Amino acid sequence: MDPASLPEQLSVVNEQVLNSSGRAVTAAVCLRRFLCYGSESATYSTKACPLGMENALSLMQFIEGGRGCEVVEEIRRLNLEGRAARPNPSLFALAVCSQHADCKTRQAALRALKELCRAPVQLFTFVQYKKELKEGSGMWGRALRRAVTDWYNSQDGMSLARAVTKCKHRAGWSHQDLLRLSHMKPTNDAVALVCKYITKGWKGVQEAYGDKEISDDLQKVFGYLEAVEKAKHSTDDEQELIHLIEEQRLEKEQVLTNHLKSKEVWKALIKEMPVVVLLKHLGKLTADKVLAPGSPDVAAVCERIQDETALKKAKTQPFSVLVASENYKRGHGKRSKLKWEPDRDIVQALDCAFCKTISTVEPTGKRFLVAVDVSSSLSSVTHGSSISTVAVAAAMCMVFAKTELNTQIVVFSEGSVLPCTVSSDMTLVQVAAQLIQTPGGSTDCALPITWASENEKTVDVFIIFTNNQTLGRENPADTLKTYRQKTGLFSKLIVCGMIANSLSIADPEDRGMLDICGFDSQAVDVIRNFALDVI
Template identity: 55%
Template sequence: MEKNHDMKAQPWEVDDKARLCRFLCYGSEGDIYTAREEVQVSRKSAEALLALLEDGRGAEVVEVITRYSQDGRAVSVGPCLFALAVCSQHSDLKTRQAAFKALKEVCQDPGCLFAFIQYKKELKDSKNGIWGRALRKAVSNWYNGQNAMSLAASVAKCKRQNGWSHQDLLKLSHAKPANDGVALICKYIMKGWKEVKAEYADRENPEEVLKALSYLEVLEKVKHSSDETEVITMIEEHALEEEQLLTDHLKSKNVWKALLKEMPLQLLMKRLGKMTAKRILEPGSSDTQTVCDRIQNDAILKKGRIHPFSILVALENYKKGQGYQGKTKWETDSNIIHAMDSAFYKTFTHLEPVDKNLVIAVDISTSLSSVVPGTSVSTAVAAAAITMVFASTEANTQVLAYSGGSLVPCSVAAGMTLEQVTAELVKTPSESTDCTLPMAWATENKKAVDIFIIMTNNPIWAFSASPVEALKRHRQKMGTFSKFVMCGLTSNGHAVADKPDRGVLSICGFDLGAITLIRNMALGLI
């Protein structure tokens, strides 16, 4: 806990603000991130948040929550929603006001709003309930802050979550629509389509209301349609998604083919195996070609902010030819593999640099039987992909590899394929995990490094010497606040540092969230 604001803190000291940022990013105040782990947040896991609130810094906390929820800094939005719920129930009036004012910005969709309300319910520490005037006003403002079409689409995609529905929230907030468009959607939520249709049939409605009425009519029509051609036409003309269809509709191959044309690319890539298994995508078909064209469309990749590592995970899962439990199996299509491979390389041009001096050191087995948990990606290929991500965007990147307790030169250049980089990294078998070597190398060569990224597939990190002590020596000699990220690609994980250090992070396993955290660490955001 921060005690003395007059004393100048050292950059590696972990103060309450740093712990709050860690919590908002990955749901823990500690220095360990476990990939693909479901985050469980509570007051016990957010001690720094509570300390800052007690210190009278509520407005500052809400500002940080808002920033982290919007800027793509958080691995998941759950911790931000929990923290906002805590702020909204704090004893300080200004903190509560700031939290409710930020609700519209932090809760970008109904799912987030429902989760926020549920957190408030779970945090309730009085017998009076949570639905005071401030929450009623904030929820009402959330609905009134949208136009009719965006609200209609939100309601259609997410009707209920976390035990709450739109009908619940409108009832409990006593929401009063601020305009005709919102009034229409609220009426639809509370009364249903029949009453809305009867009430608006003979009115002279503004254009916004007419468009929303037309959209709602389609949603209702598709619910009662058993005509495959009619359903497909509605999907194509109104960009309907699977959440808006009936289970019976989703038994049709042709309906799925229509959905695939506009399906979000991230979701599409995850579904490729299943779609191939069900023969919705068949080799040489025009539907398969359309999907392949979408996958490698540069504009779609950029708009969807698709990361190379996401494509790699989807590609390796597809190439495996079966689901995780082995129940669903498929024959892979070379055209789909080629399209995803092409997309993998295209997305590198969309990555934003952190403009730091990096050292990437890889200690990895030549065995390709070792895989990153939760994926079909070998640790060797994962290490190569991660190396490529940073080496392709950062001008000052040095790639090193371990072998027999010494460093081996590693040539990773622009234009190399994933296979070439993988082969370069594993050309000499590893015999030990000595994580001090990269820091020692940089110190001896007087190379100031902003962040060391060290990857290993050793499930147990047995260090003969402390990597943190080597990091401290490098900091002292080079006069720079160097940072150290330990990526145990197959590990269950434990702390590297014996004392809190803002420049040290342990990653167990690997996923897209891990790359987010490495970027955050490099940019000084956690």
């Protein structure tokens, strides 16, 4: 498509979001797919593709068509609404916009920087993308220097101190690099103190502030940085380190690796450890006897894992809890030699947390048919998740059954489709048992759509989970089109090949079809966006 014709042929990007009734894959749809998961195609893969101009053609069409500011606003909107399944595509697109020839596009992109780059890792990633995209000329012009300076100056002192001591460098950049290249000039005393720490180290801070009368706010920042420095050098006094961790809420990244050999240090860290981080370390904590069976530490951890308010605040997805639970129940690391005996109380707490996070999922209001292919064993390991395909299928059946009122769940194989009841009081084990008790056979992914048509089921979104890539006698894409003609609905189709490296079921010209290769927590976001016509 000629970029110059975009203003006449397409409405603005935000209007495209509202007007999603068309079946064709428009440039706006491709743009939102790219911003969501890094590809314009109708295939989401758990293995992310390298980002480059060659897979962001729609992005360039809009920018070259004089609509760069709209693109920046779309980047901003999707991220603030939590629609971006992966963060890096948006940062890449923002970097592209930030160095385009159009002055207004550049300005809009750099204004959005401090809002979208909430953590240092995102800022470092953005700067690295700009470096990779630059063509011969230096990238550190006045506009970028001002944007980076604004990022640091927009932080409060304590938040900035925590951020720079937790993440010192990433993607080939450090805070020291950015302060030097941006000619950073702090606009308040707290930021100035942290910048002094970055550029001159703790010794420089002591020399500049050690003997001065400073405000309470500055004293808090000074005390925090002092605690971080003491923790680095507290090699002999374990009690002092524990006191520093508890008093200043230091995190794992701010203590030495050698400190993590201590059970007592771990016990201090897990008191304030973010729930998502805690879930990832349960196996190690059990293996190292930090969490001893029946101990108060186990009871405290179980209480935190099941804290619905904390889970909701951390935006913890059911699938993330499922992965942590299944990995913990396995009793050994995926690649490491670490082994542990799963604690029964922790296992129960994880099961409870999984159910509680389901209750926080917002329904889409769509009518779903979730179909699980049982023609082959569901014991395979899911690509991208390291857990069994039956666990993935069972978990997603539970999520849809409990959050979407109009959901029909079926299993299918060898020419047959059988309804599968998933009630609100069922456990993951009970749902999984229903999926694996049905006899196997050959795979035909068109069967669930045919069954819905023959039984006059009204479906907005078909979701098919399969271990196979064999289409069977009929192509599901063709069967879906027949179903649409019969019902008059623009029904959608998602085929999830849980062990597939590639799929080619979705019609690339039809915006109502999506392939998913493997499965992970980001795939859940992609499914939701697809159902809601975001992508």
